Amino acid sequence: MTRDMTGLDFDELRGIIDDQPYRLMFATVSGAHLYGFPSRDSDVDLRGVHVLPVEEVVGLRTGPETLDRTWFQNEAEVDLVSHDFAKFARLMLRRNGYVLEQVLSPLVVASSPHHEELVALSPGCLTKWHSHHYRGFGKNQWDLFGKSGELKPLLYTFRVLLTGIHLLRSGEVQADLRELTSLPEAPDYLSELMAVKTEAEHGSLNDLPTPPAAESLERDYERLQRALDDGEAASILPDQPSAAEGLHDLLIRVRLQ
Known part of the structure; x- marks a missing residue:
């Protein structure tokens, strides 16, 4: 193998x-x-x-x-x-x-x-309007996290938003959350969430010794959505594909x- x-x-x-x-x-x-x-x-x-x-x-x-x-x-x-x-x-x-x-x-x-x-x-x-894809995907995963409480949709939420932010700034598609944790907007607890998720596909926040508060998660989600909006407005990517x-x-x- x-x-x-x-x-x-x-x-x-x-x-x-x-x-x-x-x-x-x-x-x-x-x-x-x-x-x-x-x-x-x-x-x-x-x-x-x-x-x-x-x-x-x-x-x-x-x-x-x-x-x-x-x-x-x-x-x-x-x-x-x-x-x-x-x-x-x-x-x-x-x-x-x-x-x-x-x-x-x-x-x-x-x-x-x-x-x-x-x-x-x-x-x-690539266009600046790829922001719509990542904004919508992020919201869907955030809503799913609200219903299930599982780490998987929470990590998907942060992953897609950070991928979109990075794409709008750099023109590079980066889907690996381990690489995206270096972005200044990335919450500092992502590595801990990933470590717990790798142990159980359907793990939840309750599996963390000290889980981030619900208010912190929501604040970070809204902050990343704003960063995505700002990235769209400032992006030098074109309006149309070539x-x-x-x-x-x-x-x-x-x-x-």
Whole structure:
């Protein structure tokens, strides 16, 4: 077995990828493993792009734009979601930070020269309006934390807001919360939250020796939302993506290959 610091067995994951019905441009790991706080029983979230053959695009019977398969392997739930490249390219042009995180994930299970081209095109998809994605994602996770009290949605809340703030300032997609704790806005208790989360997938604040007060959490959440707003206003990122022509050209070449 070949395991990295995340505990993932990449040889085993590549065997899963080899068994898919369509050619994959790439497959990477997303979710808690990418975000820097996987637990021993975390799901394995595989995300990628498949390429439908021409006959399943131009004819009356078209192939699936999205494939979603979930199963258990070695007592872990594995979820593989892939989009046909045409759909994925459209998502990349729609201020969707989630798909850019998948393209740029350092946890690469399968790659190709076309994936490398996609990585090179990704900066041309960034706009200041990616703030909407991270603002909305952060609110959804914050509301989920309010209902469940679990650490996972709380960490997701802070992760997405800090990713958005960093993106607007630097033009860099950084999804690993361990790296984002260096931002001046990052609450100082994040490392402790991550340490507890890695011990239990469904851990709660009550598992901490001295949990942060609810008032502190809400104050930090609102502060990060304001920082995201300020980042949007001050960002030098463009209003519109510039990568549309490059993605169009790549799609044609990939499809006809």
